[in-house]
Amino acid sequence: MVGRGDHLRTLHAELARATAGHPTAVLVAGELGVGKTRLVREFLTNVDAEVFAGACVPVVGEPLPYAALTQALRGGSALVRQEVERSPVLARLLPGGDADLDGTEASEAAASGAASRLRLFQAVLTLLGRLSAVRPVVHVVEDVQWADRSTLDLLAYLATNFTDERVLVVFTLRTDAADDVRVARWLAELGRLWPVTRLPVGRLDHDEVADLVTQLRDGQPAERLDALVARSAGNPLFVEQLALVDYDAPLPDTLQELLRARVAELPEETRRALGGAAVLGRPTTLPILAWTLEVSEEELDEALRPALAAHVVELRPDLRLDFHHPAFREVVDGGLMPRERVRLHLGAAGALSEIQDRAPAVVGEMARHWHRAGDLPRALTASMRAGGTYVRLQAFADAHAAYARVLELVEEVPHDLDLVQVRLQAADAANLAGESERALALLEEVRTEAADPTTRAEAAARVGAIHFRTGDGAAAEAAFRDALTLLPTGEDSVLAARVHGEMALQAVGWSRFDEAELLSAEALRLATEVGARREEGVALNAQGTTAAFRGDLDSAVELLRAALEIAREVQDPQDLGSAYVNLSHVLGMAGRMEENVELGRIGIVELTRVGQERQQGSLLLNNVS
Numbered sequence: 001m002v003g004r005g006d007h008l009r010t011l012h013a014e015l016a017r018a019t020a021g022h023p024t025a026v027l028v029a030g031e032l033g034v035g036k037t038r039l040v041r042e043f044l045t046n047v048d049a050e051v052f053a054g055a056c057v058p059v060v061g062e063p064l065p066y067a068a069l070t071q072a073l074r075g076g077s078a079l080v081r082q083e084v085e086r087s088p089v090l091a092r093l094l095p096g097g098d099a100d101l102d103g104t105e106a107s108e109a110a111a112s113g114a115a116s117r118l119r120l121f122q123a124v125l126t127l128l129g130r131l132s133a134v135r136p137v138v139h140v141v142e143d144v145q146w147a148d149r150s151t152l153d154l155l156a157y158l159a160t161n162f163t164d165e166r167v168l169v170v171f172t173l174r175t176d177a178a179d180d181v182r183v184a185r186w187l188a189e190l191g192r193l194w195p196v197t198r199l200p201v202g203r204l205d206h207d208e209v210a211d212l213v214t215q216l217r218d219g220q221p222a223e224r225l226d227a228l229v230a231r232s233a234g235n236p237l238f239v240e241q242l243a244l245v246d247y248d249a250p251l252p253d254t255l256q257e258l259l260r261a262r263v264a265e266l267p268e269e270t271r272r273a274l275g276g277a278a279v280l281g282r283p284t285t286l287p288i289l290a291w292t293l294e295v296s297e298e299e300l301d302e303a304l305r306p307a308l309a310a311h312v313v314e315l316r317p318d319l320r321l322d323f324h325h326p327a328f329r330e331v332v333d334g335g336l337m338p339r340e341r342v343r344l345h346l347g348a349a350g351a352l353s354e355i356q357d358r359a360p361a362v363v364g365e366m367a368r369h370w371h372r373a374g375d376l377p378r379a380l381t382a383s384m385r386a387g388g389t390y391v392r393l394q395a396f397a398d399a400h401a402a403y404a405r406v407l408e409l410v411e412e413v414p415h416d417l418d419l420v421q422v423r424l425q426a427a428d429a430a431n432l433a434g435e436s437e438r439a440l441a442l443l444e445e446v447r448t449e450a451a452d453p454t455t456r457a458e459a460a461a462r463v464g465a466i467h468f469r470t471g472d473g474a475a476a477e478a479a480f481r482d483a484l485t486l487l488p489t490g491e492d493s494v495l496a497a498r499v500h501g502e503m504a505l506q507a508v509g510w511s512r513f514d515e516a517e518l519l520s521a522e523a524l525r526l527a528t529e530v531g532a533r534r535e536e537g538v539a540l541n542a543q544g545t546t547a548a549f550r551g552d553l554d555s556a557v558e559l560l561r562a563a564l565e566i567a568r569e570v571q572d573p574q575d576l577g578s579a580y581v582n583l584s585h586v587l588g589m590a591g592r593m594e595e596n597v598e599l600g601r602i603g604i605v606e607l608t609r610v611g612q613e614r615q616q617g618s619l620l621l622n623n624v625s
């Protein structure tokens with residue numbers, strides 16, 4: 001590698017800080033081909049640390065959920081594999097995991113979605129903590145400009161929850177493509193949670209380019225060398241590819257033009273194989289590529305040989321085929337003719353369906369390939385399954401996207417799906433992904449369209465819960481009341497328990513204590529009757545808070561402690577937050593200051609861990625100080 005001495009020193013200094021127990025993050029930023037990946041690779045060959053590395057990948061134009069984490073787990077050391085075996089939550093992300101259960105189980109997972117996603121995030125935190133107890137860890141996440149929402153959330157979670165783990169996180173970001181507002185907003189956010197050191201990687205200077213050219217191909221004539229320096233403007237990828245061009249061939253003006261010319265030189269069968277690799281999108285195994293192209297593995301080997309020799313693609317140590325640089329993939333993809341593209345998408349969908357028993361998470365990719373190939377009925381079936389799979393993987397934004405695709409496709413394809421159920425599942429996923437507006441819109445459709453009153457009640461209850469949590473009390477109350485009128489009278493249900501409990505909490509908030517008492521007593525009766533633990537906790541919370549305002553502080557504390565206990569058991573972030581905040585408020589009213597300080601100390605740790613440090617956590621600290 002030429003140059004970059006300062007960059008390497010910065011990375012080593014950050015690692016030293018991390019090794020001293022100060023978790024650190026570095027953002028390696030620069031344009032396409034400037035040498036971000038190379039810099040990180042060089043750094044990793046010279047560190048005495050556990051390397052946990054993966055890259056974000058766009059597949060068919062969309063990011064692949066948790067791609068970086070999955071890759072890091074798959075490529076991890078023996079120690080990583082051992083930890084994964086101990087953790088079912090992590091194992092689920094890998095081929096052979098049980099991410100692909102059918103719809104009923106998927107919706108069960110969604111019911112406690114926030115809690116289960118938390119378990120995944122905690123498992124990653126625990127894994128990094130365990131690894132770093134043995135030796136310092138470098139966690140690399142390449143190409144965050146392609147990160148999916150779930151990956152961004154996971155990294156933000158780690159940033160908030162690291163304490164003294166010996167972990168250095170290295171991100172790479174392609175700045176020429178970073179007009180993505182989503183990533184820009186997330187970077188700003190991450191910067192607030194964590195002091196991220198920005199490490200810009202710029203172009204090489206004249207001497208460095210000359211060094212690089214000599215290294216790559218000694219004996220370039222002097223005037224040619226100057227032309228290379230001028231044309232490449234110091235971008236190493238450009239330099240490297242230019243140095244491979246014949247001495248007497250004209251030099252292309254742009255990097256894209258150059259890469260296109262390099263691909264165009266290859267035989268037709270080779271270009272066809274590259275087309276398959278580009279459409280598959282991520283590093284792929286040879287059997288999958290052969291299936292996609294409908295050729296034998298021997299024929300594929302033949303076809304790939306010239307591309308390997310020309311360094312357009314390479315075989316990675318895990319035997320997956322990857323482009324030498326993502327820019328090649330873009331160039332090949334951009335050059336595909338429409339009919340060829342359709343054929344390759346069909347081939348890719350077929351190839352992935354061959355491995356879906358082993359790697360269920362590919363169903364989302366299959367759905368996109370069928371869709372691009374215009375096979376809408378299969379796209380529909382696969383999208384439906386992808387929704388359930390992504391929920392199981394706690395990739396809620398992706399689950400929502402899959403269900404949204406289902407709802408579009410049903411307009412064009414005959415089907416026998418229960419659209420009300422699909423909308424409920426889509427709404428859940430949207431809500432868990434933090435898109436409450438979208439969730440409300442879907443639930444309102446269910447509320448007006450569903451024939452069965454219990455389903456309409458369910459939708460109304462969820463609308464109420466969202467309004468309650470976002471602070472729109474009047475809308476929440478209206479929706480809760482609607483839910484109660486829709487529920488069959490005299491029939492005990494979890495839903496009835498939940499609605500009564502949440503209405504009780506709301507009534508306390510509005511100082512309507514008589515009403516709160518009635519509602520919470522009914523909520524508790526219903527929850528006990530049907531054995532609904534979470535709803536029991538909510539009811540106790542409302543009862544405790546009401547008791548406090550009635551002046552019975554001792555019972556209030558007791559009830560709220562019980563509510564907190566249940567919230568811990570079910571690990572619902574909202575319930576935990578509410579129980580902590582209300583209990584600390586009541587301890588304050590009772591003047592039990594020492595107890596309250598102790599509660600605050602434990603509570604802030606626990607609320608931070610469940611991602612509630614800002615809303616509920618600050619209320620809690622306010623109550624105990």
Ligand SMILES: Nc1ncnc2c1ncn2[C@@H]1O[C@H](COP(=O)(O)OP(=O)(O)O)[C@@H](O)[C@H]1O
Nearest residue numbers: 001002031032033034035036037038236237240
């Ligand atoms: N400092 C360097 N010295 C030698 N080769 C380099 C250097 N930086 C980058 N390269 C080469 O240039 C190409 C593009 O670099 P890469 O790290 O993949 O770019 P990026 O990740 O920024 O898009 C790679 O083949 C890489 O080996």
Ligand SMILES: [Mg+2]
Nearest residue numbers: 036037038172
């Ligand atoms: Mg790179």
